[in-house]
Amino acid sequence: MAGLSFALRAGSLGRVLVVTKKEVVETNTNYAQGGLAAALDPTDSPQNHIQDTLDCGDGLSEEAVVRRIVEDAPRFVRELEEWGVRFTRKNQKILDLGLEGGHSTRRIVHAKDFTGREIERALVAAIRKNREIQVEENTLLLDLILERDPDETQAKDNRCLGAVLFKAKENRTVICWAKTVVLATGGAGKIYLYTTNPEIATGDGFAVGYRAGLTLENMEFVQFHPTCLYQPKLRNFLISEAVRGEGAILRNQKGQAFMKAYDPRGELASRDIVARAIDAEMKKSGDEYVYLDITHKEEAFLKNRFPNIFSTLLSVGINMAKDSIPVVPAAHYFCGGVKADISGKTQLSGLYAIGEVAGTGFHGANRLASNSLLEAWAMAAYAAEAIKGESGIGNREAGDTQKGFVPVHWGKKDLTGLDENALIAHHWDEVRRxxxxxxxxxRSEERLKRALRRLSLIREEVEELARNFAPTCDLLELLNIVEVAGVVVSSALTRQESRGLHYRLDFPKKENRLALPTEMRKGRVATVPLAGSPLEALRARVSRQRLATGDQVISKKQSSRDTSRQCC
Structure with missing residues (x-):
């Protein structure tokens, strides 16, 4: 959503290239069920929405960022409808507003229970009609091209000149020069064994930014959605928060409702509280899942309100009107990311980060339900405005891009491919477990230190593979998940308190003195000058293929990986 909507706005500024790891429709947004939060009801107000967002953020939200995005939310809903998005309505004049955890009233604008898919449909249709936008599918972002060596220059004094890309189907590495690069790569749910994210979410934007010397902020705050379906035949299937908003009850396997014992709001408490409550119940009983029960609602209502969830559950033998749904918490969303301002500007000149990959302080220590699609749309709008205000857009001369620095992995000649993927598959599985x-x-210090020790060894082995073998999709994604996992663990060790999504057994209380963002920046990175490397030889070929014609590069998060994963 962030990448495509930015591309549509930026099309008037010059040629735009959208780089996508898989097909253009395969995105995190496409799987979003809930909706987009906006204060549209006469009994609601932006101030109420702001307060709910700040309460959920648990003292770490940037209030100015929250205020601007939330106050603009009603305008953004109207924009989405103008782009052709068909939201569910009560009648011609009134939108149907849902209720989700952490919200004090109904304010979730939705398209039944497939809101993300509907938004993506409208955006992709508009993209395909726009001649200024070129889409390169099955193309991975490897790394950024920097003006100066990041080991010798702080990010604020450096500049992004473009990106190194990997054409997956052609198995070759190319470069793309750009006046402006925009990361819209989504999150990194696939660093966990159980996640609601699709296979594409391998943290590429986080890893690429980190290797370029950028600061990653608040990476310990990983949101676990409380209700991922526990079923071996379905992977990553989320049971929307809106189901609880319509009255679903969480029960343990004895049939006992338990949420009121953890929070007076019960099932409508914020996600961090509900996920921890489920985790506690599972540990207490030794069970592998709990139940979500909405059997007290009429089947006709459930089919109409949740057509996607109803039909999907029915395909595995669960009738949600008659059967309780087995659910477990699963990694869902990263509240931190590449440090950026509200318009997506990063510390690195020429580089923007928007959507989930960006760390703006909007979510703080925990994201309020259905604020993610709102943030993605808002940041795309603000980024396009900021770039439009910059001078010299589209005026880069070819001679301006003859030198740059890229990580040494992509500067070696005559690398051969791995004979087999068994080692990669083993490391991938071990990291996620x-x-x-x-x-x-x-979490606890003992657990975190154990994870960090093993991750350090895995990282050494994976980096050796990257240095000595030709890149493949699986190897590139493994390199990124190991990098991101290490940052998450280090950030979690640094924060010696419990706040929002981050709960430490050894530091169970919140400390007011620690109401500050956690910041991580990579140490020395081995780089190679681009001039004279084998990448340079590809420049002419890239230009002839029109792969480097854009004034903006959007790395929109996609993936070619299709690993098997089950929720049990």
Whole structure:
């Protein structure tokens, strides 16, 4: 959503290239069920929405960022409808507003229970009609091209000149020069074994920014959605928060409702509280899941309000009007990211980060339900405005881009491919199990240090593979998830308190003195000058293919990986 909506806005500024890891429709947004939060009801107000967002952020939200985005939310809903998005309505004049956890009233604008898919449909249709926008599918972002060596220059004194890309189907590395690069790469749910995210969410934008010397902020705040379906035949299937908003009750396997014992708001408490409550119930009983029960609602209502969830559950033998739904918490959303302002500007000149990959302080220590689509749309709008105000857009001469620095991995000649993927698959599985076992809903110093020690060894082995073998999609994504996992663990160790999504058994209380963002920046990175490297030889070929014609590069998060994963 962030990448495509930015591309549509930026099309009037010059040629735009959208780089996507898989097909253009395969995005995190496409899987979003809930909706977009906006104070539209006469009994609601932006101030109420602001307060709910700040309360959920648990003392770490940037109030100025929250205020601007939330106050603009009603305008953004109207914009989405103008782009052709068909939201669910009560009648011609009134939108149907849903209720979700953490919200004090109904304010969730939605398209049944497939809001993300509907937004994506409208945006992709508009993209395909726009001649100023070129889409390159099955193309991975490897790294950024920097003007100066990041080991010798602080990010604020450096500049992004473009990106190194990997054409997956052609198995070759290319470069793309750009006046402005915009990261819209989504999150990193796939660093965990159990996640609501699709296979594409391997943290590429986080890792690329980190290697370029950028600060990653608040990476310990990983949101676990309380209700991911526990079913071996379905992967990553989320049971929307809106189901609880319509009255669903969480029960343990004895049939006992338990949420009121943890929070007076019950099932409508914020996600961090509900996820920890479920985790506590599962640990107490030894069970692998709890139940979400909405059998007291009429089948006709459930089919109409949740057509996607109803039909999907029915396909695995669960009738939500008659059967309770087995659910578990699963990694869902990163509240931190590449440090950026509200318009997406990063510390690195020429580089923007928007959507989930960006760390703006909007979510603080915990994201309020249905604020993510709002943030994605808002940041795309603000980024386009900021770039429009910059001088010299579209005036880059070819001679301006003859030198730059890229990580040494992509500067070696005559690298051969791995004979087999067994080692990559083993490391991939080990990282995700480590993160799920030691860096999940509940953490401790002992667990975190154990995870960090093992991750350090895995990182050494993976970086050696990257140095000595030709890049593949699986190897590139493994390199990124190891990088991101290490940052998450280090950030979690640094924050010696419990706040929002971050709960430490050894530091169970919130400390007012620690109401500050956690910041992580990579140490020395081995780089190679672009001039004279094998990448340079590809420049002419890239230009002839029109792959480097854009004034903006959007790395929109996609993936070619299709690993097997089950929620049990």
């Amino acid at each position: 480590l993160m799920s076992n030691y860096v999940g809903v509940v």
